[in-house]
Amino acid sequence: MYGLVRPGRSSLPKLTQAEPSLMFSNSSSLLFLYSAHFNNIWLGDLLISEVSEESGGSIWLSIKDLQQKIANCGASDSLITSDIPISVHLLCGLLKSKNSVIRWGFLFILERLLMRSKFLLDENETQRSTVGSASQDQKDTRLEKANAVIDIMCSALSLMAQINETDRLNILKMCDILFSQLCLKVLSTDEEAVPSSAERNNKFDTSHRNSYKESMDDADTRPRYNNLVARVPAALFYWPLIQLAGAATDNIALGVAVGSKGRGNIPGATSDIRATLLLLLIGKCTADTVAFQEVGGEEFFRELLDDTDSRVAYYSSAFLLKARKRMMTEEPEKYQNMLQKLVFKAQQSNNEKLLENPYLQMCGILQLSNEL
Structure with missing residues (x-):
């Protein structure tokens, strides 16, 4: 019988009838x-x-x-x-x-x-530069x-x-x-000294402790981070974000319950990659209204609220919430009325997270907007 090792014979199995063609197929693939x-x-x-x-x-x-x-x-x-x-x-x-x-x-x-x-x-x-400190x-x-x-x-x-x-x-x-x-570091005019290794490590640890809201608030005061991102078409952030959606299986309910602070643990770091793409896209859309319209405007980010990855939903809600706050200057009465109803709803359901969590807060605002 092909493929079986007989007693007293070599420990190497004999080739089955299918194996020569398999070897030829593997050889062709390698070639x-x-x-x-x-x-x-x-x-x-x-x-x-x-x-x-x-x-x-x-x-x-x-x-x-x-x-x-x-x-x-x-x-x-x-x-x-x-x-x-x-x-x-x-x-x-x-x-x-x-x-x-x-x-x-x-x-x-x-x-x-x-x-x-x-x-x-x-x-x-190097060939053209002279020895000395970096000039402007x-x-x-x-x-x-x-x-x-x-x-x-x-x-x-x-x-x-x-x-x-x-x-x-x-x-x-x-x-x-x-x-x-995009990870290339380009020094701005106000960065004269190169930080030490300890300072960089401390800055890295601090950035992980900061909330997403703080990062969004500080983004406007740090335009140097947008130098390279601004040159990248929005499609290069938007398109892979959508294409990789099927590979993200994070539990949105669990993520929201803990404040969506957890990191993705998907094989290939797909969840982390999608979160990074979204943050880059949000940064670009914040600075460029044309890019915001190109991806579909507010409707696109609303759809991401239903994403199976909790961080994608969380970041989208924080971005939408910040955009909604601009209504305060454009339509102050309508915005204040909506906030009062949201506070009343939170008190009625005894749910403080409705006001603390950007995701729940944004979902509440959208629901109230549909009722108006």
């Missing part, structure tokens, strides 16, 4: 992966040569030119796409594949391109470098959003690239 990997490396080097000094032009101009060509690659106008080099066409062509592994190659190449672009810009700055021009250059790399990233990732990528691993990789670029 495909190796081939795709080396092709991605080759294509990445080809793209990097477009922005290197060997191209004969300025690094700054080469990077900006490449960013524009990647953005134009998604256009349908043949006059626009005719000037795009073959390397960019090959890169964007990966997104047309039905194989998610090949589409992942697009992100692999993009990540290498971003790293190389940052290196070339740093190298270019050097601080401006840091921001310009970060902006240049962010623009390439946004143009490329926007193409992924256009094809409506649904593979979860590819979307998570996209978020990884997005966060890695």
